[in-house]
Amino acid sequence: MIKLERNFTPEFFTREDLDSLTNQFKKEGTTVWHHHEVKSACLKLSDGKCAFCEVKLEEASTYNEVEHFKDKKTFPDDVIQWENLLPSCRHCNGSKQRHNVVLEPIINPCNDLPSEHLYMRGYRIKGKTTLGEMTVNVLNFNHKDHKFIPRCKAGDVIERSIDNAIEKLEWFMDRQDVRRKNIFLNYVEALLGECQKDSPFSAVSATTLHNSDDYKLLKGVMEVQGIWTDYMQTLHDDSLGLILAEVR
């Protein structure tokens, strides 16, 4: 989970008569939020990922749902309030169900900084705080098939990319020509690119990257060789902001 910036209001929410839609929901139970503009605004908010587990949405197995952070049965007045809507995968949405976030708060990725409340150890996400622990429990955040295994796969992609980059570094050091240098630099940029906020499971990828001794070695050698670029440093710093680090 990463921090999301709700820094825009979709036109739908300024154009439509929200009071009348809310009343329609209260009277008839109409799914007033089922509108393509609402769905696409939610996807824009999270770069097309579940706001909680960061799985890519719109794939058959994950299925995009519009999640009511304050559940619509208990808080019908918030049923079509932009601030109450988040994009969610079926598993997160189904796990949370009608959990009352006012009585027992969980992390709202638009309002809270997830890294202050969660950490990752061995691809399991744990709570650093009461808010973090409640979030892990309510979202069933270590479910084997839906959460833990996809996280392991995402971390494995990064570990393999680091291994490949190290191999390419040795290959480049062996004969330092422009062609080898450019191929190697592209590898490193691609690795860092996989750990940015618009990538699936970015918190997992970034945490895996920054926990890796091989990555630290790679970066160190590149700095000594004068081939660590400002662009790479920016990507490095941006991904560092996403990590779910343990308190040491």
Ligand SMILES: [Zn+2]
């Ligand atoms: Zn999810």
